[in-house]
Amino acid sequence: MGLSGRARPAVLAAGAALLAAACVPGTDGSAAGAPGPGAGTSIPDPATAGRVTLTVWDQEIRGGQNDELEQLNREFQEKYPNVRVKRVARSFTDLKATLKLALSGANPPDVVQANQGYPDMVAFVQAGLLAPLDNYAGIYEWNTRYPATLLNLNRVSADGRRFGAGRLYGISQTGEYIGLYYNKDVLEKAGLAPPRTWGDFTAGLGRLKARGELPVQFGNLDKYPAIHTFGVLQGRLGAARVRDTVLGHGPGFDTADTRAAAATLADWADRGYLPEGANGLGYEDAAKKFASGEGGYLLTGTWQLAQLKKAMGDRLGFMPPPPATAGGDPVTTGGQGLAWSVTSRSRHPEVAAAYLDFLTGGHAADVMTAHGVLPAVAGEAASRVPPDTVDGQMIAGWRRLSAADGLVPYLDYATPSFYDTLSEHLQGVVAGRLSPARFAATLQKDYGAFIRKQRSAPPAPAGAR
Incomplete structure (x- = not known):
């Protein structure tokens, strides 16, 4: 990005298997030569585009994500004074609810963040609402900047x-993963150390409850938080099985893993390890409560780190969910943030592509690191973060997870309707209204119908979009 954006920054996670958990085996980007905007071989220069307003929709509304994006937007406009970035920032829930209407409207944005998987990105592509970026990937060397496993997502x-x-x-x-935030003061008062194993963690929940502390802060009014919590519980029981299922060739969801994970979540709620009425507590409100000292743990994504650190300082700790045995390989839900995409009806596709390049290069990675945000591909600044800080803990966890192939894709990728099915029925599990067996069967009904439809559909004609 910028002057350094076309260099090859080191991948934050070691090894060519980075995020293999989130890629479909056998994919090779065979359509990389497909026609699309930016078909030339020279790097487009936004400075020659005349007066441009680039409308951008994103969901980076909190803490460090908002700050790093605001900084990069300012820098892009300073570099190209003829370009104005008109930013529309919405919460994830609002973006998900309104983006398709905006894309299909009379004046669609130029750049959007689109969630991967069938409910959003695939649906938008099927509707012809997003532009293919393969030629830009060649021009800007994204194919060498990013591991193929990241691009394949x-x-x-x-x-x-x-x-x-x-x-x-x-x-x-x-980059992002679901990790375990902990309040050092709350744990210390309960005589607990940061857990080294999953057994340490779960045993500590009862100890916290007995001492009058809330063990796990959790708010599920927005529905998606339970997807993350359940995903961690399910993935640790069988990461490979869950991964294969999300990618369309696993055992499905009516399994012992699904039932056991749902039973654990229901048990946490029943024992009072989660807040009473958690389905009525907002996600951001729960994070604020945790930051104010209500709760020993908060199980959520790396995207919350900068905001929590600002409020809690040295009281905050962070780790991947602890493994089954001390020193073992960690497993959790994760992968990468929402994709930045160019819309098919953008009036400025080359400027939009240059903007994407600016947001994702080496300089951008350093800006993200400075704001406590985990870049998908590291810049030089990541190597200078002290390992004993919460930022250092986050980076070290990302390295360990990637080296161990411990990242399991987000479950809502699985079918076009799975986000709604999963989030709705997890509320029933948390509230004690839906048994683990019924929950697993309900998920399988959605998933099984989609897989059967996929397998029975005739092959697309040659040249199909």
Whole structure:
């Protein structure tokens, strides 16, 4: 990005297997040569585009994400004074609810963040609302900046039927994973140390409760937080099985893993390890309560780190969910942030592509690191973060997870309707209204119908979009 954006910054996680958990085996980006905007070989210069207003929709509304993006937007406009970035920032829930209408409207934005998987990115591609970026990937060397496993998460097949292969429809700025935040003061008062194993963690929940402390802060009014919590509980029981299922070739969701994870979540609620009435507590409100000292733990994503650190300072600790045995390989839900995509009706696709390049290069990675945000591909600044800080803990966890192939894709990628099915029925599990067995069967009904439809659909004609 900028002058350094076309260099090859080191991948934050070691090894060519980075995020293999989130890529479809056998995909090769075979549609990388597909026609699309930016078909030339020279690097487009936004300075020659005349007066441009680039409308950008994103969901980076909190803490460090908002700050790093505001800084990069300012720098992009300073570099190209002829370009104005008109930013529309919404929460994830609001973006998800309104983006398709905006994309199909009379004046669609130029750049959007699109969630990967079938409910959003694949649906937008099927509707012709996003532009393929393969030629830009060649021009800006995204194919060498990013591991193929990261790029594959933002690919959709030429027939529009599956994600993980085919044309590139976005690039992601951030890495992310669901981790365990802990309040050092609350744990110390309960005589607890940061857990080294999953057994240490779960045993400590009862101790916290007995001492009058809330063990796990949690708010599920927005519905998606339970997807993350449940995903951690399910993934630790069988990461490979869950991963294969999300990617369309696993055992499905009516399994012992699903039932056991749902039973654990229900048990936490029943024992009072979660806040009473958690389904009525907002996600951001729960984070604020944790920052103010209510709760020993908060199980959520790396995107909350900068905001929590600002409020808690040295009282905050962070780690991947602890492994089954001390020193063992960690496992959790994670991958990369929402893709930054160019819309198919953007009037300024080359400026939009230059903006994506600016947001994701080496300088951008350093800006993210400075703001406590985890970049998908590291810049030089990551190597200078002290390991004993909460930022250092986050970076070290990302390295360990990636080296161990311990990242399991987000469950809502699985089918076009799975986000709604999963989030709605997890509320029933948390409230004690839905048994683990019924929950697992309900998920499988959605998933099984989609897989049968996928397998029975005739092959797309040659040249299909």
